[in-house]
Amino acid sequence: MASFFEVEEIAGQLWHRWASRAVSYPRYPDAGVALAELEGSLGVFFRAMGGPGAIPVSAVEPRASGHRLTFRQKLGFDQESLDMAFLDDDQLLLPPRMDYFPSRELNRGAYHWLTALLTLLPEPTPDQPALAADIAWLRAVHQAEGVLERDFPGLMATGRACREHLLSVRPCQRLPAWEDAVDHGIRVLLGEQRDPVTAEREQVLAWVLDQPEPALPETTPTGYRPPLPVPFWGQRRPGRHAGTPKEPEDGEDPRQGATPEAEGGKRQAIRRRQDQSERDDPLALNIFEKMLSWTEMVNVNRPVEDENEEDARKAAEQIEEITLSPHREKTASRLKVELDLTPDAPDVGALSGPVTYPEWHYRKKRYLDDQCRVHPAIQSLEGEDWTPDEGTRRRIRRVQRQFEALQPQRQWLREQPDGDEFDMDALIRNRCDIRATGNGSERIHQALLTQTRDLAVTLLVDTSLSTESWLADRRVLDVEKEALLVLCHGLAACGDDFSIHGFTSRRRHNVEVNTIKGFHERADETVRRRIQALKPGHYTRMGAAIRHVSQELAQRGNRNRLLLVLTDGKPNDTDYYEGRYALEDTRKAVLEARQQDVRTFGITIDQQARQYFPWVFGRGAYHIVQRPEQLSAALPGIYQQIAGV
Secondary structure, three states, X not given: OHHHHOHHHHHHHHHHHHHHOOOOOOOOHHHOEEHHHHHHHHHHHHHHOOOOOOOOEEEEOOEEOOOOOOHHHHXXXXXXXXXXXXXXXXXXXXXXXXXXXXXXXXXXXXXXXXXXXXXXXXOOOOOXXXXXXXXXXXXXXXXXXXXXXXXXXXXHHHHHHXXXXXXXXXXXXXXXXXXXXXXXXXXHHHOOOOOOXXXXXXXXXXXXXXXXXXXXXXXXXXXXXXOOOOXXXXXXXXXXXXXXXXXXXXXXXXXXXXXXXXXXXEEEEEEOOOHHHHOOOOOOOOOOOOOOOOOOOOOOOOOOOOOXXXXXXXHHHHOOOEEEOOOOOOOOOOOOOOEEEOOEOOOOOOOOOOOEEEEEEOOOOEEEEEXXXXXXXXXXXXXXXXOOOHXXXXXXXXXXXXXXXXXXXXXXXXXXXXXXXXXXXXXXXXXXHHHHHOOOOOOOEEEEEEOOOOEEEEEEEEOOHHHHOEEOOEEHHHXXXXXXXXXXXXXXXXXXXXXXXXXXXXXXXXXXEEEEEOOOOOOOHHHHHHHHOOOOOOEEXXXXXXXXXXXXHHOOOOOEEEEEEEEOOOOEOOOOOOHHHHHHHHHHHHHHXXXXXXXXXXXXXXXXXXXXXXXXXOOOOEEEOOOHHHHHHHHHHHHHHHHOO
């Protein structure tokens, strides 16, 4: 109430409210549609339109668009942040909420139009001048919309309604000649009549609409700013790779101990080597009055502040671009944030060693020979001292009994030419046939035989650092250990030949595949101790591990061979092995295993795996455990289904 009498306070609040609400496009919150409502169907729609299966659909964080602001906007903020959708080689990022249109149906349709349009946009030419890049983008949008309207007439009504609305609300302002020409080109594509009142407008329209192969400008006018984005168009980004920063020498993983991931879309980030941060000389500042704030990363020597996690989260939310750089000092506060981070360029140097494997480079569509080195070893008995509690033992005994029911049963085979005893039904039929026709079947015996599956099973288990995370009151690794004990006892009871391997990695030079149980070993106390001693490793270079164990499994003489891959997340490593590259390589390794007559089946407890697991393992060759803590209880049914028993 006291602030009511403060004229300056009231005036300041009114001024801030008036200036800060000067957005370019009106929003309709009541008619908005959240991406989470359509994420699953949009993923299917994206792949049906020709999008790669390894690319997930995610939400994008608002980022500065760089367009020229109006006078009122300049009073409220330096730059306007918008939800700008884009597609590149690794991800499809869409607005977390579509509310630019006055009805839910139109906002829902705008998501589908935007997704379809992005699949048709060609990859832009890298390092183009800004003006040429904007004109090429408009030209690509015009051609892609023509394809949509010609080949997908069901989307025409949505596209037409979206264009009409955005044209009616798009702000008009005085712009420099070339910016005005590009903006006019956008308006023409939205449905406005052509009005080439200037030479620049006429030239841009000719480049966008008329000329089949235009020679775009090689320079950009001084002070040129990009146009205001169109919410339901989006952009295609070229494939880019960043340099690889030096890995911390102590091997500590930055994800260890991180707080749960914050809500929202992917944050923009960049890897950069901050060499000045390791200098020992001091940084001097003046002592006058300061206004404390958060800012972008500065390449100077500064101490690491152990701020609380809430302050660190607020700082991450306010920074436009997060910089990732190695630092020798450690902090207690850590955050887990999903980043829109450019992947590193693959290191194409061949490695030497007794066991090396290639990797699939999806952009070059060829293998990189001797790309990673595998270090096979026997799982150590020294490690964690995990012991199953009474509840775990009960679950193991219960599941073991279920597996025992899968053991091949002895069956009587009737009407055999010879056997253990007479088949009385066949014998009576034989005598009747001889009396009636003079001829009878000689298959009058029955034999008691054990029906075997002749099956060899290899279980490949992810033991990366992510298994250190918790599910309710247990770690992921403890859930995996329980599942391994269940499988070990259950498969031994079934009588199937089996082996168990764990894998982890740290860059392409060091992929560890440890044998927990070999085919020649019994499921005894030694194997049980190896399972109990498992501890979290580093990362998940899944392609190399699958190639290694499938090669061993393919050499088995069994008629049927099955590879089970148990994991808790996406394949990734600290170098370039992440995103689409890692998924494509893992999928290629699965296909290679099947070419060797090794049936491959994936089991995961990652609840987000629907975006990538079907692409990696194929239809009917994967299972997503809905309740990860019940993994051991779900295994008998999964095994019975895939083993065909």
